[in-house]
Amino acid sequence: MSQEKFDYVIVGGGSAGLTLASRLTEDASISVCLLEAGGPDKNLLIHIPFGLSLLSRLANLGWGYDTEPQAELDNRQLYIPRGKTLGGSSSINAMCYIRGVKQDYDSWAAGGAMGWDWDSVLPYFKKSEDQERGESELHGVGGPLSVNDLRYVNPMSRVFIKAREALGLAEVDDFNGKERRGLGVYQVTQRDGQRCSTAKGYLSLAKERSNLKVITSALVEKVILEDKKAVGVKFSVNGQSQEVHCQREVLVCGGAINSPQVLMLSGIGPKEHLKEKGIDVEVDLPGVGQNLQDHLDAIIQHRTNVAAGYGLAFRAIPGYIKAGFQYLFGRKGMLSSNIAEAGGFDKTKYANGTEDIQYHFLPAILHDHGRKTVAGFGYGLHICHLYPKSRGEIRLRSSNPADIAVIDPQFLTHEEDRKVMVEAVKLGRKILNSKEFDQYNSTEMLPGKDAESDDDILAFIRKRAETIYHPIGTCKMGAEDDPTAVVNPQLQVKGVEGLRVIDASVMPTLIGGNTNAPTIMIAERAADLIKESH
Ligand SMILES: Cc1cc2nc3c(=O)[nH]c(=O)nc-3n(C[C@H](O)[C@H](O)[C@H](O)COP(=O)(O)OP(=O)(O)OC[C@H]3O[C@@H](n4cnc5c(N)ncnc54)[C@H](O)[C@@H]3O)c2cc1C
16 A cells, blocks of 8 residues: 555545535546545445434444533433434435525635635535425536435424414515525435435446546544645554555545644644644644534424324334335335424524524434434424534644544633523424324423523523534634634644645534535535646
């Protein structure tokens, strides 16, 4: 391996990494080696959308991260799932297709990420997309990422949408359209009733190309630097250390937790922290690992005796057997559902112009991210604050690449975040307490009827809130003279030649929604930037 040289080495085969690998190797003169720490995406549960309900139990598909104790969340350590397989987190995510809004990207550009304003990024969203409803001003067709309408929507999700009337909200047909305030059914990244991860959408187009080499079960330990120039990476397979070299660039696509870890292990990061961990400092970049942002999520959970939704009970078994046949013979029915079928966007009284909260409705009882089994029937409304002001960080635990990084999102440390979450729970409760849900004669398990005052609701949030899986920001993109920026608007790491970071970690601030499509957009645009300079 050490003899072989590629133009580009990509670290990580997730949402961004596989998009990039596929686009770069469209040019037969460009050679790429991609290293992925996880294995191939062979598990059927990845591909059958309903399999999502069991993915968090499969240790071999994820990194198994937990945060540090969170002071504002009763010192709890929160589980942070991240995909560790081809497709990365796009192989384990909930498939909701959301881009965010114009203001999200315009504010990136205003903050120094020149060229990433809405008008500049929209063509890349469209380029990636294969929209089942056809082409339009805002949507593209023919791209590798299939965006489909759900083939099955549980009647309980329809009830949720109907309950919008309790808040005077509209029904929204396209959350990536012009107006998104309201409730509706999400479009999903699926093709033919199966998950469309980036392994399915992008890698499948490229994997037979002779100019692409993909190595799985390869943990990248560090970027090899010579005179502040990236010349390759050191990685291990089954504990055996190896190297691969590049003539052009190393492209780090490890995601918001691992990319800053790889940079710091390579001697790129906050000087004092690297020294403390016994790592030789190559480039003092204080922003590496800082600026961690994530969407915190509160779940209002109801239980019912009515056999409805996706329950776990003897009564539900015939329905699941029928669903098995429907899926087997037509990729239709319940098993094609992503479970988080419906949701929407709304404004609390703290909203600054655009919607500041997002709903995901699950016609099921979810406990501990699906890692624990709960018998019976029920439903839950997940509500997250889209624009938190709390900022956390990723640090090294040690200089050992096999050690998990220190993940400290510092959730709710900003007072305003606490206020928005309390308001969000109040709004969500109005929906679930509306007359539409009377038919289920349900009991509110969480927060529970005794939680009435704002203080009670905040106490519930502290006790129960979890991440809804959108960490970003730890290799922030910004202007050359921004001391907190890690990469410039070309995504090049400051102070190093031939090294870029391309994934969710470069987002300067959270977008108002789920982060898979925006990450793919980033990689689409990065592929063009790289090809231009090639
Ligand atoms: C459970 C869950 C549900 C979600 N639901 C949605 C949703 O419904 N809609 C949505 O839009 N978004 C959703 N997201 C978020 C979205 O999937 C992520 O934001 C997106 O996938 C991030 O892409 P990425 O390329 O930055 O990282 P990833 O896709 O995580 O890719 C990083 C890759 O790098 C590999 N890697 C890391 N370190 C190394 C190393 N040292 N050596 C080699 N390889 C390495 C990893 O194994 C992984 O494959 C969800 C995420 C999760 C976890």
